[in-house]
Amino acid sequence: VSPVSTMKSFIMTTLLPLSYAFQTGRVFQSVHTRAKVEVRGAMEMRTPFIAGNWKENPVTLQDATSLAESLKPLAGSLPCEVGIAVPYPFISAVAGVLEGTDIQVMAQSIHFEDSGAFTGAVAATMVESVGCSYSLAGHSERRSVFGDSDAVVNSKVKKILETKMGAILCIGETQGEFEAGLTNEVNAIQLSKGLSGVSAEDMSRVVIAYEPVWAIGTGLVCPSDTAQLVHESIRAQLAKLYSSEIADSVRIQYGGSVTPDSVDELMSKPDIDGCLVGGASLVAEKFGRIMNFEEA
Numbered sequence: 001v002s003p004v005s006t007m008k009s010f011i012m013t014t015l016l017p018l019s020y021a022f023q024t025g026r027v028f029q030s031v032h033t034r035a036k037v038e039v040r041g042a043m044e045m046r047t048p049f050i051a052g053n054w055k056e057n058p059v060t061l062q063d064a065t066s067l068a069e070s071l072k073p074l075a076g077s078l079p080c081e082v083g084i085a086v087p088y089p090f091i092s093a094v095a096g097v098l099e100g101t102d103i104q105v106m107a108q109s110i111h112f113e114d115s116g117a118f119t120g121a122v123a124a125t126m127v128e129s130v131g132c133s134y135s136l137a138g139h140s141e142r143r144s145v146f147g148d149s150d151a152v153v154n155s156k157v158k159k160i161l162e163t164k165m166g167a168i169l170c171i172g173e174t175q176g177e178f179e180a181g182l183t184n185e186v187n188a189i190q191l192s193k194g195l196s197g198v199s200a201e202d203m204s205r206v207v208i209a210y211e212p213v214w215a216i217g218t219g220l221v222c223p224s225d226t227a228q229l230v231h232e233s234i235r236a237q238l239a240k241l242y243s244s245e246i247a248d249s250v251r252i253q254y255g256g257s258v259t260p261d262s263v264d265e266l267m268s269k270p271d272i273d274g275c276l277v278g279g280a281s282l283v284a285e286k287f288g289r290i291m292n293f294e295e296a
């Protein structure tokens, strides 16, 4: 066996898989976390990801920093990656409070232009420069209240990925679409439009959040078995758009009225890799329990 072929085989079998694992977030810094993650089995080496979305809350800087302070003691040794999407004016202060913890700070949205005469807009580089490691794109409230179309959502995803941040692309059907049995079709369309032009390489920084619109802020949690089926269908669509390897590596969060009572069962499903949490992320004890989920 020549030294060249030994080196080639070392690169193919050891270095490349290792570097891919780091890029896809499969390797997370804490050994404790990794041990818990591995319990999910070989097929599910996706690091679970619990994200909070504070939306337009709390209403003062003081309330925001004290909410962040109260999360710190609950973030000891987490079984997952955690981030909270904070209103723009509070990002720097909350990042300061959470420095040294495993809780990351994220943005709730960004504008798709780099800079210029866009009053009220906030660029991806701006939120990255004040400490965000992810930004959401396509949250249903952005789509319905602010009119973000699939094309706008796609521009935002691509703009986020031009930075070093990760993008959490939110998709999900309305109640009417759910009742009409169109869930998988709607998600497939939002997924392919939202990811249009996103390279296979950049998919290592993309997280999908499946959020049935009828479950957001309503107290109605999608039954975990149903959510699992939808996640499977989203993963199948990712395989069609990219490859089965990429589909297996992308994390798919569930969002919609997640609470401490529902998180364990949701997280026990093989294709549910995390949760995006609105209301419950504003109550430290609730979010603390959710980020310390125990698979049912």
Ligand code: PEP
Pocket: 053, 139, 211, 215, 216, 217, 218, 219, 255, 256, 257, 258, 276, 277, 278, 279, 280
């Ligand atoms: C959300 O804002 O993404 C969300 C899922 O909200 P809630 O948990 O309140 O339903």
